Amino acid sequence: xxxxxxxxxxxxxxxxxxxxxxxxxxxxxxxxxxxxxxxxxxxxxxxxxxxxxxxxxxxxxxxxxxxxxxxxxxxxxxxxxxxxxxxxxxxxxxxxxxxxxxxxxxxxxxxxx
Amino acid sequence: xxxxxxxxxxxxxxxxxxxxxxxxxxxxxxxxxxxxxxxxxxxxxxxxxxxxxxxxxxxxxxxxxxxxxxxxxxxxxxxxxxxxxxxxxxxxxxxxxxxxxxxxxxxxxxxxxxxxxxxxxxxxxxxxxxxxxxxxxxxxxxxxxxxxxxxxxxxxxxxxxxxxxxxxxxxxxxxxxxxxxxxxxxxxxxxxxxxxxxxxxxxxxxxxxxxxxxxxxxxxxxxxxxxxxxxxxxxxxxxxxxxxxxxxxxxxxxxxxxxxxxxxxxxxxxxxxxxxxxxxxxxxxxxxxxxxxxxxxxxxxxxxxxxxxxxxxxxxxxxxxxxxxxxxxxxxxxxxxxxxxxxxxxxxxxxxxxxxxxxxxxxxxxxxxxxxxxxxxxxxxxxxxxxxxxxxxxxxxxxxxxxxxxxxxxxxxxxxxxxxxxxxxxxxxxxxxxxxxxxxxxxxxxxxxxxxxxxxxxxxxxxxxxxxxxxxxxxxxxxxxxxxxxxxxxxxxxxxxxxxxxxxxxxxxxxxxxxxxxxxxxxxxxxxxxxxxxxxxxxxxxxxxxxxxxxxxxxxxxxxxxxxxxxxxxxxxxxxxxxxxxxxxxxxxxxxxxxxxxxxxxxxxxxxxxxxxxxxxxxxxxxxxxxxxxxxxxxxxxxxxxxxxxxxxxxxxxxxxxxxxxxxxxxxxxxxxxxxxxxxxxxxxxxxxxxxxxxxxxxxxxxxxxxxxxxxxxxxxxxxxxxxxxxxxxxxxxxxxxxxxxxxxxxxxxxxxxxxxxxxxxxxxxxxxxxxxxxxxxxxxxxxxxxxxxxxxxxxxxxxxxxxxxxxxxxxxxxxxxxxxxx
Numbered sequence: 001x002x003x004x005x006x007x008x009x010x011x012x013x014x015x016x017x018x019x020x021x022x023x024x025x026x027x028x029x030x031x032x033x034x035x036x037x038x039x040x041x042x043x044x045x046x047x048x049x050x051x052x053x054x055x056x057x058x059x060x061x062x063x064x065x066x067x068x069x070x071x072x073x074x075x076x077x078x079x080x081x082x083x084x085x086x087x088x089x090x091x092x093x094x095x096x097x098x099x100x101x102x103x104x105x106x107x108x109x110x111x112x113x
Numbered sequence: 114x115x116x117x118x119x120x121x122x123x124x125x126x127x128x129x130x131x132x133x134x135x136x137x138x139x140x141x142x143x144x145x146x147x148x149x150x151x152x153x154x155x156x157x158x159x160x161x162x163x164x165x166x167x168x169x170x171x172x173x174x175x176x177x178x179x180x181x182x183x184x185x186x187x188x189x190x191x192x193x194x195x196x197x198x199x200x201x202x203x204x205x206x207x208x209x210x211x212x213x214x215x216x217x218x219x220x221x222x223x224x225x226x227x228x229x230x231x232x233x234x235x236x237x238x239x240x241x242x243x244x245x246x247x248x249x250x251x252x253x254x255x256x257x258x259x260x261x262x263x264x265x266x267x268x269x270x271x272x273x274x275x276x277x278x279x280x281x282x283x284x285x286x287x288x289x290x291x292x293x294x295x296x297x298x299x300x301x302x303x304x305x306x307x308x309x310x311x312x313x314x315x316x317x318x319x320x321x322x323x324x325x326x327x328x329x330x331x332x333x334x335x336x337x338x339x340x341x342x343x344x345x346x347x348x349x350x351x352x353x354x355x356x357x358x359x360x361x362x363x364x365x366x367x368x369x370x371x372x373x374x375x376x377x378x379x380x381x382x383x384x385x386x387x388x389x390x391x392x393x394x395x396x397x398x399x400x401x402x403x404x405x406x407x408x409x410x411x412x413x414x415x416x417x418x419x420x421x422x423x424x425x426x427x428x429x430x431x432x433x434x435x436x437x438x439x440x441x442x443x444x445x446x447x448x449x450x451x452x453x454x455x456x457x458x459x460x461x462x463x464x465x466x467x468x469x470x471x472x473x474x475x476x477x478x479x480x481x482x483x484x485x486x487x488x489x490x491x492x493x494x495x496x497x498x499x500x501x502x503x504x505x506x507x508x509x510x511x512x513x514x515x516x517x518x519x520x521x522x523x524x525x526x527x528x529x530x531x532x533x534x535x536x537x538x539x540x541x542x543x544x545x546x547x548x549x550x551x552x553x554x555x556x557x558x559x560x561x562x563x564x565x566x567x568x569x570x571x572x573x574x575x576x577x578x579x580x581x582x583x584x585x586x587x588x589x590x591x592x593x594x595x596x597x598x599x600x601x602x603x604x605x606x607x608x609x610x611x612x613x614x615x616x617x618x619x620x621x622x623x624x625x626x627x628x629x630x631x632x633x634x635x636x637x638x639x640x641x642x643x644x645x646x647x648x649x650x651x652x653x654x655x656x657x658x659x660x661x662x663x664x665x666x667x668x669x670x671x672x673x674x675x676x677x678x679x680x681x682x683x684x685x686x687x688x689x690x691x692x693x694x695x696x697x698x699x700x701x702x703x704x705x706x707x708x709x710x711x712x713x714x715x716x717x718x719x720x721x722x723x724x725x726x727x728x729x730x731x732x733x734x735x736x737x738x739x740x741x742x743x744x745x746x747x748x749x750x751x752x753x754x755x756x757x758x759x760x761x762x763x764x765x766x767x768x769x770x771x772x773x774x775x776x777x778x779x780x781x782x783x784x785x786x787x788x789x790x791x792x793x794x795x796x797x798x799x800x801x802x803x804x805x806x807x808x809x810x811x812x813x814x815x816x817x818x819x820x821x822x823x824x825x826x827x828x829x830x831x832x833x834x835x836x837x838x839x840x841x842x843x844x845x846x847x848x849x850x851x852x853x854x855x856x857x858x859x860x861x862x863x864x865x866x867x868x869x870x871x872x873x874x875x876x877x878x879x880x881x882x883x884x885x886x887x888x889x890x891x892x893x894x895x896x897x898x899x900x901x902x903x904x905x906x907x908x909x910x911x912x913x914x915x916x917x918x919x920x921x922x923x924x925x926x927x928x929x930x931x932x933x934x935x936x
Binding site for chain 2: 011012013014018019020021022023025026027028029033036039040054055056057060061062063064065069071072073074076086087106
């Protein structure tokens with residue numbers, strides 16, 4: 001996975017425990033809604049909260065492994081790359097995240113891609 | 114693991130079965146082996162089944178290539194074509210090629226296929242005598258067709274007739290010689306064989322039945338064929354198509370146990386556990402197969418074991434056959450001849466050239482022969498493999514699926530192949546016939562799932578599944594991989610819905626991780642398909658004990674509202690029986706105004722829908738509605754939805770019973786219950802049926818002397834009228850039967866199976882047995898339903914208005930950008 005160029009520094013969005021395992025929360029940002037996901041293994045990923053297909057809110061989908069199924073038409077998006085998996089074609093913007101001492105920080109991408 | 118330390122897997126035989134096994138293996142364990150493929154033919158893997166269309170000039174060789182060399186290269190597979198393996202050294206664990214080159218293996222997969230039988234008669238070595246097995250044979254036949262006139266095909270079976278048809282199309286004068294008096298005796302009864310022969314004769318083929326070939330005459334090439342009765346016919350080309358024999362020489366020479374084929378166990382292992390075998394070369398439980406569907410079932414199982422998952426077993430295949438001669442529709446499956454303990458159902462229409470025969474034993478289809486109209490072949494085959502009881506559909510069975518309950522898509526399917534490419538097949542996703550055909554040919558798709566993934570056709574509501582299957586089957590011909598008899602719950606397991614469910618109940622499994630662990634789930638988290646199913650099965654099996662897993666619920670059920678295309682939600686308060694009051698309406702109006710709800714709409718189920726609500730507003734709206742006495746309407750769930758009623762005897766001059774009160778009481782009994790799929794009810798006060806009860810999952814129609822109960826209706830994708838269940842006299846009885854029916858459906862239907870397909874699967878007689886005929890069974894079902902309702906009827910809206918699952922509704926707040934203080 002390639003590094004994400006961020007802009008505007010790291011934004012604190014809350015404690016890791018506020019995001020349910022195998023779940024996600026939405027963060028309202030200057031760049032629109034960002035979905036922050038927490039996997040079963042406590043990895044954290046952030047994507048624009050828009051499915052590349054019809055703009056469905058990915059934060060509302062069912063999470064498994066490092067993937068989320070969009071609630072609108074069941075496209076499965078890879079959390080690491082933001083890309084649609086399987087034969088579907090499309091990509092949603094990624095943002096940087098890091099977790100330190102149980103606190104989640106979001107680094108908005110300069111150019112989400 | 115890097116390339117040098119990976120275990121080595123060598124595949125001998127670059128054909129459909131072997132390569133399919135690799136494809137299945139790569140799906141589940143892409144990096145486990147360093148793979149080498151050795152093939153004797155100088156091509157990549159091609160679809161042998163489509164050689165007939167190549168011979169008939171309907172397809173080219175390029176059209177039938179399944180895996181070009183690039184496919185192997187992209188996956189890091191070493192491909193060696195034109196290399197003949199001559200020995201297996203099991204001690205040193207390597208295979209040796211004709212030129213002495215050795216290929217070491219840790220696991221070996223034999224897929225050596227079969228070879229055509231050459232009848233041992235004088236002259237069979239002459240030029241001009243060929244078999245029909247590979248591209249090389251086709252090329253020789255095509256060359257002969259260009260230079261010569263008379264072709265004789267020995268063998269009137271499937272392969273012989275396809276070869277004969279191809280040669281006829283190439284302009285040759287073709288005679289088919291058959292030992293017996295009836296063509297394709299392994300697939301057809303005499304009646305169908307007679308029809309087939311007549312229509313092939315009309316096309317110009319000649320037949321010599323009951324003839325045995327004695328000698329092929331000729332000097333430097335074939336010139337004529339002489340029979341045992343002394344007669345002779347000219348023959349410049351002789352095609353031997355009398356059968357195939359599993360190629361076992363290699364295995365036999367290596368000391369592996371072989372009978373007719375290489376003998377394998379249910380795990381596709383030979384007597385040497387390091388050596389697996391699949392395809393036409395194997396013999397499994399005494400059977401060898403020459404059709405493609407069994408090979409693919411074998412490939413799946415073999416891949417599962419090569420990947421060391423060890424969870425699946427091959428238990429033999431039930432096969433069906435179709436003849437690939439354009440313009441002739443012929444289908445055969447199972448025991449089509451029958452015996453003293455079977456009965457036959459026959460439909461014959463000589464004028465249209467249609468013949469259908471079903472062989473029935475113990476209320477189930479055991480075999481089928483269809484000629485002229487094979488549209489329902491796959492349906493009969495499905496009924497046969499599923500061993501579906503047919504008593505309930507028997508009177509219309511021979512007329513086809515379109516005439517049985519489900520006013521389905523039979524007629525559309527008949528038209529589908531004649532449709533233009535621009536015809537829309539999947540209305541949900543806007544997929545046209547041309548898109549599907551193109552995806553199938555270009556991407557070499559074989560399964561319904563593949564077509565769904567690539568085109569989205571049939572991936573939403575599923576109503577076009579039959580059409581897509583028809584297109585798939587006729588586009589890929591016999592290569593079509595009909596869904597296996599046992600359909601796994603999802604890609605994470607080989608087990609079926611029913612098997613998983615049984616394991617939960619019998620094994621006392623009480624959580625999703627427990628189920629996944631006990632049943633060796635192939636993905637730690639499962640997926641978006643299996644988790645909701647498991648959650649439901651656990652909830653149904655252990656009411657009160659199992660803790661609902663919100664993470665395994667689809668968003669609508671997790672937040673108790675219906676997601677809309679813009680990410681907003683809709684809210685439908687429950688209005689029992691559809692009977693409301695000024696106070697209720699006022700409360701809804703106030704909520705709608707207070708929260709500026711963009712759209713207020715009356716639903717088809719007699720409820721009021723508030724649309725366009727933002728997620729953050731949901732708990733507030735629910736709080737207000739709850740205060741006004743409303744509970745959730747569950748319009749978002751796989752749950753009891755609504756009971757629709759007409760006004761009934763209270764007001765209506767035709768009403769015979771108080772249908773509104775009945776509906777309210779039914780809804781009070783059942784609301785809040787989670788179901789395998791959505792569940793709708795209705796009560797009509799007289800047979801005029803204004804509440805449309807006969808297209809509901811459970812419909813009640815009042816008559817003067819009581820209540821009629823109807824089940825399994827559907828007014829959605831496929832309109833299906835209910836089956837009549839029984840008539841009862843009192844309201845109390847209606848309630849008891851309702852509870853029992855709901856519970857039977859909850860306990861036995863598969864997740865996401867509506868009552869209509871469920872009842873078509875199990876038969877309304879079965880439902881009647883459990884709910885009507887046996888009072889003890891009914892009482893037990895009703896008691897279990899009531900028990901599970903104790904906890905189900907806690908309003909989820911009230912709980913959330915009071916703060917449950919708050920994280921679902923409130924976004925995180927972003928702080929100020931921090932400085933780089935974190936090292």
